[in-house]
Amino acid sequence: MKKQTLLHLHKRKRACLLLPAIVFCSSLAGAALAQDAGEQLFLNNCAECHQRDGKGIPNIYPALAGSEVVDGSGVDVALVMLIGRGEMPSFAGSIADEDMASIINYVRNAWGNNGEEISAQRIEKLR
Template sequence: MKEVLIKAVMVAVAAFAAAASSPLRAQEMDGKSLFLKNCAACHQQTGKGIPGAFPALAGSKFVQGKGTDVASVLLKGRGGMPDFSDSLSDRDIATVLTFVRSNWGNKADGLSEADVVTLRTTLGIDPFGNSMMSNKH
C-alpha cells in the first residue's frame, strides 16, 4: 500500500511539473507573479483598481490599445505611477504586460522582450541593469 501511495504521489508531481514547465503556462504564471508582486497593491488582484485612486486595468481600452503606449507607462511612469525602468527587466515588463493585456476580459496581444528593448532605446532610457542600484520601490 505504501509503495502504491508513493508512486501515485510521484506521478502527480511529474504531471504538475510537466504542466508548469510548458512555455505558455510558465509565462502566464510568471506574469501573474510579477503582477501580484509589483502591481496588485494599487491595481488590485482583480485588475479593477481603486476608483478615484488607481485606474482599472480590467477592460481598459488603454491597456488593450497600442502595446508600446502601455509599456511606456511602465518605463517612464505617469501621474502617480512610478516608473519600473530600473526595477523590472525588459523581459519582466513584457511578461507582466502580456499577462495584463490577456486577463480580466482583456484581449490584446502580448509584448516581447525585444519590443520593450526597442521602446527603451526609442525613449532614451538606459538599458536595464546599467544604472546604480535603484531604491524606487
C-alpha cells in the first residue's frame, strides 16, 4: 500500500516536470523560427550590401556586426530602415512592420551582437 502511494506520487512529480519542459521547448522552437524568418529576410533585403556575415564591405557598406547603431537600439535601426541613409534606400514601402521587427531582432542578435527585442507595434508607431 505504502509502496503504491509512493509510486503514484513519483508519477505525478514526473508529469509536473514534463509539462513545463514541453512549454519551454516549444517557446524555444518559436523563437528559433522567428530568428530563421529574420535571417531569411536579411539575406533577401540587406545581405547584398551588408553581406551575409554582417561585415559589410570596407569603405562602401558599413558592418552591422559590432556596429554602434545596431548595438545601440532597435529604434535606431528601424529609423535607418524607414528613412534610408546615404546610399541605402528606404524600406518603408517594401517591408511590413512584422518583417522589419524580425530583421532588426535578427541583426541585433547575430554575429555576436546582443540586443533586446523590438515589437512590430513599436515599428508601426515610428512610421
